[in-house]
Amino acid sequence: MDRAYFTQDFRKHLEKLVKRDSVLKGRIQSKIEDMMNDPFRNSEELVGAFKGKRRMYIGKAGHRLIYGICRECREKNHQNLNSCLDCNSKDDTTVIFFDVIHRSEGYRNY
Numbered sequence: 615m616d617r618a619y620f621t622q623d624f625r626k627h628l629e630k631l632v633k634r635d636s637v638l639k640g641r642i643q644s645k646i647e648d649m650m651n652d653p654f655r656n657s658e659e660l661v662g663a664f665k666g667k668r669r670m671y672i673g674k675a676g677h678r679l680i681y682g683i684c685r686e687c688r689e690k691n692h693q694n695l696n697s698c699l700d701c702n703s704k705d706d707t708t709v710i711f712f713d714v715i716h717r718s719e720g721y722r723n724y
């Protein structure tokens with residue numbers, strides 16, 4: 615997946631979430647592979663503090679992916695919001711994954 619970028623936060627939170635749950639790990643990995651084919655589908659644009667980012671649910675257990683799409687970064691001028699400074703050198707279909715979170719982690723209210 616050379617069009618997928620993962621932030622440090624994303625990697626850290628993923629590791630924590632799946633530490634004792636290999637089923638969840640597989641589910642998240644296949645969701646990412648699948649959504650890369652059409653990252654707009656079944657997602658919502660976030661607003662307020664999270665403007666520039668999108669949310670997509672992973673199954674029905676309350677996990678969600680938080681990400682940005684470079685095509686949208688450029689169209690809507692979200693490069694700064696997404697800290698996507700080398701955006702222009704990235705493919706339209708590039709997806710930057712910022713976070714993966716369960717709804718119980720209310721302190722980051724995506």
Ligand SMILES: [Zn+2]
Nearest residue numbers: 684687698701
């Ligand atoms: Zn970008």
